Amino acid sequence: MTDESTRTPALRPTRGAALCAVAALALAGAAWTARAVWQIRLAATGMPDSGPPDQGGGSHRPLTSLEDGYHLVTTVGDGATVLCALTFLSWLWAVRDNAHALSGEPPRHSWVWVYLGWVLPVANLWIPRGIVADVHRRSAPGERLPRSVNWWWGLWLFGTLTGTGLMYTVSTDKVVERAYDNLAPLLAADAAVVGAAVAGVLMVRALTAAQRGRGGHDGGTGRVGPPAGPVGPQAARR
Known part of the structure; x- marks a missing residue:
């Protein structure tokens, strides 16, 4: 019979969620690298004589092929960012539940902050990291x-609060104009977001490994600690 005091908690499997989060982070990093490359191309080409795409007063001139391509790259990048957010939150929910099971204590932040912590002003500066x-x-x-x-x-904070301002509404045409006039802040923000994606991969792997070390191969074996000994006649008589 198993002693209730030594029973170990069952953990949720996290390997699949971690692999998806790592893949999505890598995809998002690649998408933002593509944005940076396109911004460099725009800056090297220079603004057309007709001026920026958004000419004010609700007037927009026809886009050049390079500007049109940047709109496409941005759209793909936005999709990759959404996918990254969804897979990351799925992984975070899983390891958060496992952390609760391992410690026997409720999480410091209630479940609603897993979502609100990213979008609520001021709170989004520290709650997700917390x-x-x-x-x-x-x-x-x-x-x-x-x-x-x-x-x-x-790196995430730097990349989202500067350059293109991910936490603020900035039209793609305005970003194109910035690429023509002031490229350096855009590239700095892009580099920070790509760096955050790389660091995010390392973080996901580190936290997942920490839980797998206590819960078995996949964090979902229902056992914390070393594997049980071999089953045999002697073990059966204990």
Whole structure:
């Protein structure tokens, strides 16, 4: 009979969610790299004599082939970003639930902050990182927070609050105009977002590995700690 005091919690499988999150982060990083390349091409070509695409007063001139291509690259990048957000949140829910099971304590932030923490002004400057840090603390008590967490969050904030301003509404035509007039801030923001994607991959792998180390191969074996010994006549008599 199993002693209730030594029973170990069942954990949710996280390997699949982690692989999807890593793939989506890599895709988003590639999409933002493509944006940067296109912005460099725009800057190298120079603004047409007819001026920027958005000419004010609701008037827009026809786009050049290069500008039209940038609109397409941006649309693909936005789709990759949405996919990345969905897969990342799916992974975060899984490791958050596992952290709760491993520690026996409720999460520091309620479930609603898993969503609101990304979009609520001011709160979105610290709550998402706090959720991730809380997951690690409960999954690997006493271990140092992986550096990738701070790199991921710092680069994400820099990339989203500067350059194209992901947290603000900026039309693609306005970004094209910035590429013609002031390329450096755009490239800095793009580099930060790509760096955040790379750090995010490392972070997902680190937190998933921490839970797998305590819960078996896939974090869903229902056992924390070393595998059980071999089953045999002697074990049956114990």
